[in-house]
Amino acid sequence: MSKADLGTLKPWLGRTDTKDDILTPGLIERFRATLGTHLSDRADAAPLGIHWCLALEAVPSDALAVDGHTKKGAFLPPVPLPSRMWAGGDVTHVAPLTVGETVTRHSVVEDIAAKQGRSGELVFVTVRHEYSCRGRVCISERQDIVYKDVTPPRTAPAHAAPDETEPNTLKSVVTPDPTLLFRYSALTFNAHRIHYDHVYTTRTEAYPGLVVHGPLQATLLLNIAAEALGHTPGRFSFRGAAPVTLPCRLHLHCRDDGSEGAVWCQDQTGLRSFIANYAGK
Template sequence: MDIDLDHLRSWIGREETRSEVLMPTLVERFNATFDREGPLEMGAEAPPMIHLCLCQPVAPSAALGPDGHPARGGFLPPVPLPRRMWAGGDMRFHAPLRIGDTMTRRSVIENVALKQGRSGHLCFVTVRHHFGSGDRDLITERQDIVYRDAATGNAAPPQPAAAAPPAPHSSAVAATPTLLFRYSALTFNGHRIHYDRPYCLEDEGYPGLVVHGPMQATLLAQFATDLRGAAPTRFSFRSLSPVYDTQGLGLHAAEADAGFRLWTAAPGGPVAMEAQAQW
């Protein structure tokens, strides 16, 4: 496939701004999804990582592609590769979000890069999000999105990855279809790999529903918060391999300089996402 990188790079510098009131109902649903509790009154601090549910793109159903994502183009460059995944990112928390405040997210395309992977082309799009409320800077986030070729029967089978290491702190999560569906609803994410099992198996070639990258990041950040007793001021992560609803999901953590090194993995499986939490 020919990819016009110069055309895609013309999106660098493009901006988008969206605003949304952080309502108590969203906080209530967020907490219920993760079996957590917290205040719901106006002015109270909102739970960490709820910003991933705010100011999300909204497209009519007629404007969605076959995978459930909005059709290519618009704010994000029209990368012609069919598979899109959240590859990783870095978040810096400057001040807490407060329930009832109007949140504004200003997003900027920072870079578009093309690489050749084992299974074909990889196109990386880097987006910088700036969250604020009034004159308060709240969160600065770098988001790394990767687009990939479709799976083919001609690709060489991947080498088996080593099992994730043991950890001094671990917790199990039931990554059920209900949990995945609820998180898709919270983030208004129509990507079918998270809730449409026939599509996953027949069109994408996955063995089950794919556990969201943002949800894994949220679970790890919550795990770090519980271990330390305070939300991190910086959280970075990178997706290494997919994990599916048929496998179960483990959260793992070990003390590291200024914080925790964290990772997710299915039982007996390789590291799915690795992360760093710092205070």
């Protein structure tokens, strides 16, 4: 986008949104049923990553765009690029969420920036979320959303093989299937069609199969990091490196250096799809 085009999006800078929700035992039960043994027992209270299932945007079906996302121009700016993805972010855990308490999510659009990537023009929208209970911030998160043209996804080099570079870091293997993607979409009230509509995903957005959610991969890695530390990470920074699609096997790796470390998802071809760093404090 030109600077002039970016100027039309400036009114969205500083735009805010506030929503309330209750962290119910029912939500926790559904979250645990979906992710099972991949959740850590090291969390202070609520399962780690469940904040991505709270205070969600709930709009009528006729307010959804063709891709299943909310139509542009409400809270998020109307970026004139067709594909939207969760690029990464940073989570700071300040205090545990409390089961049965009201959770308030306050969000603000912090930045809008255009860049040129290998796949063409990109626009990054940065959103700050704060999750609070009883007036106290429990989780602070920076979320980076990228808008881009529809392009074929990057694949692993032909010579790549899983786990050859750091074989001692492998902690777990997950084999996502359409049921897991559907249940996670339901938990997060995410109607983006790339996670459940195979025809749309392959014909319109040019992916070879259904796409595994970024927040799902982040949740898996966040729980691996908690196991390595023995408690909830104070800081968890992550980014999407490449889309991963079904059928696949996700190899979850952790390189722990005591009070900090790195975790990542790697598929059966050796392609790293999601990468994160964590620290205890």
